[in-house]
Amino acid sequence: MPSMESNTDTQQRILDSARELIYARSYADVGVAAICEHAGVKKGSFYHFFPSKRDLTLSMLDAVYADLKETLVMKAFAEDIPPLARLDRFGQLAAEFQQQMHQSTGVVLGCPFGNLSNELATQDETIRIRIEQIFTNLQVVIRKVLREAVDEGEIKNLNIEATAQAMLAYFEGVMLLAKSQNNTKILSQLMPAMSQIRINTI
Amino acid sequence: MPSMESNTDTQQRILDSARELIYARSYADVGVAAICEHAGVKKGSFYHFFPSKRDLTLSMLDAVYADLKETLVMKAFAEDIPPLARLDRFGQLAAEFQQQMHQSTGVVLGCPFGNLSNELATQDETIRIRIEQIFTNLQVVIRKVLREAVDEGEIKNLNIEATAQAMLAYFEGVMLLAKSQNNTKILSQLMPAMSQIRINTI
DNA sequence: ATTATAGTTGACCGGTCGGTAAAGTCAACT
DNA sequence: AGTTGACTTTACCGACCGGTCAACTATAAT
Numbered sequence: 001m002p003s004m005e006s007n008t009d010t011q012q013r014i015l016d017s018a019r020e021l022i023y024a025r026s027y028a029d030v031g032v033a034a035i036c037e038h039a040g041v042k043k044g045s046f047y048h049f050f051p052s053k054r055d056l057t058l059s060m061l062d063a064v065y066a067d068l069k070e071t072l073v074m075k076a077f078a079e080d081i082p083p084l085a086r087l088d089r090f091g092q093l094a095a096e097f098q099q100q101m102h103q104s105t106g107v108v109l110g111c112p113f114g115n116l117s118n119e120l121a122t123q124d125e126t127i128r129i130r131i132e133q134i135f136t137n138l139q140v141v142i143r144k145v146l147r148e149a150v151d152e153g154e155i156k157n158l159n160i161e162a163t164a165q166a167m168l169a170y171f172e173g174v175m176l177l178a179k180s181q182n183n184t185k186i187l188s189q190l191m192p193a194m195s196q197i198r199i200n201t202i
Numbered sequence: 203m204p205s206m207e208s209n210t211d212t213q214q215r216i217l218d219s220a221r222e223l224i225y226a227r228s229y230a231d232v233g234v235a236a237i238c239e240h241a242g243v244k245k246g247s248f249y250h251f252f253p254s255k256r257d258l259t260l261s262m263l264d265a266v267y268a269d270l271k272e273t274l275v276m277k278a279f280a281e282d283i284p285p286l287a288r289l290d291r292f293g294q295l296a297a298e299f300q301q302q303m304h305q306s307t308g309v310v311l312g313c314p315f316g317n318l319s320n321e322l323a324t325q326d327e328t329i330r331i332r333i334e335q336i337f338t339n340l341q342v343v344i345r346k347v348l349r350e351a352v353d354e355g356e357i358k359n360l361n362i363e364a365t366a367q368a369m370l371a372y373f374e375g376v377m378l379l380a381k382s383q384n385n386t387k388i389l390s391q392l393m394p395a396m397s398q399i400r401i402n403t404i
Numbered sequence: 405a406t407t408a409t410a411g412t413t414g415a416c417c418g419g420t421c422g423g424t425a426a427a428g429t430c431a432a433c434t
Numbered sequence: 435a436g437t438t439g440a441c442t443t444t445a446c447c448g449a450c451c452g453g454t455c456a457a458c459t460a461t462a463a464t
Binding site: 024026027028029049082100105107108109110113115117118119120121122123126129132135162164166168169170171173174176177178179181182186190193196197198199 | 229231309310311312317321322324325336364370371373374375376378384388390391398401
């Protein structure tokens with residue numbers, strides 16, 4: 001007598017398990033069987049909902065970004081403080097999240113998008129493009145806050161597009177370094193410098 | 203009739219093949235068999251020289267760093283120009299190398315250490331530590347140049363250790379972003395900002 | 405010439421990989 | 435009651451994974 005109490009929360013459990021396992025390890029190290037076992041689902045069900053491991057990964061990326069947007073981004077970029085202070089708050093919240101994950105897992109996990117990009121960007125163009133789009137979306141958020149800072153006269157002669165890219169790059173780099181050192185202290189030490197980066201016009 | 207013309211250039215060919223293949227793809231995607239085939243070596247010979255794939259990877263990391271030091275670092279940080287200009291030269295040379303690899307392989311490969319760190323840091327502590335050491339060595343080089351700039355009065359009130367870490371983080375982040383976009387243009391656009399990063403004391 | 409050693413070869417191992425197929429089970433609709 | 439279709443279960447597939455082993459060959463020292 002199979003459970004079948006739930007219509008599509010099986011799909012959700014697969015998504016959640018993939019997210020948790022792949023984030024903690026890597027795409028290649030986490031097999032479909034491991035995802036199914038963690039989700040309490042048989043492999044046949046997996047392939048009923050997802051045509052392939054790659055498709056699951058694409059859906060997972062969308063889900064992680066949707067979650068990031070809802071929780072981290074919306075909270076950090078709320079307009080209750082000055083524009084550049086929102087960038088600092090974004091860095092702080094990200095650092096706090098990494099510290100929590102470090103406490104519960106014993107390792108610094110870094111950025112889920114940066115991790116997958118470095119592992120798969122040269123192997124799977126579709127996944128690479130999905131990650132690229134996510135990074136672009138984040139840059140748009142940063143650009144908006146920079147434009148606001150420029151309009152308020154807080155900064156002058158700023159190349160907004162380049163600076164947004166540079167800030168995101170710095171953010172990803174700090175995450176990567178923290179992961180390579182398995183150390184979250186450098187997050188709180190280095191993150192505040194993100195909002196100070198400037199690439200000027202002329 | 204086996205060749206056996208060479209004593210230990212078999213070992214070198216294995217090292218070179220691993221380096222080329224893993225850099226272009228990933229640790230997990232490149233099997234021992236693929237490395238052997240590329241090196242023109244049988245699997246048994248592989249395990250005569252290396253006890254495991256992991257050990258090969260550790261040796262490979264050392265070889266890549268030794269090469270980086272000999273070519274890129276020594277050239278970039280030669281003392282024929284002012285200290286901060288050497289950082290810019292390092293960024294330029296790295297960008298040029300990425301452009302060459304992009305032309306020959308069709309994809310932006312990024313930093314070999316950053317790639318492996320993001321893929322394996324949570325799975326293999328030994329490899330993680332080796333990469334951490336390499337990053338520390340690079341920071342030492344950057345610190346030296348920053349100390350020189352401070353001594354010459356080019357900068358004041360600088361937190362040298364934190365700034366060196368921030369510059370390396372920025373460098374790695376720019377590499378990661380370029381790889382995720384499969385685009386080398388952002389390298390030349392963003393790299394010059396590396397030498398402008400400052401984390402001050404007080 | 406014999407022996408010791410380093411290096412090579414090819415066949416092989418159990419385990420796991422992503423993915424498939426068919427039978428079975430449930431809920432909803434007719 | 436019978437049918438449909440979504441979902442689950444079980445068993446299975448060929449390919450490949452990292453790694454092993456014993457036999458073999460070349461080289462150099464004795």
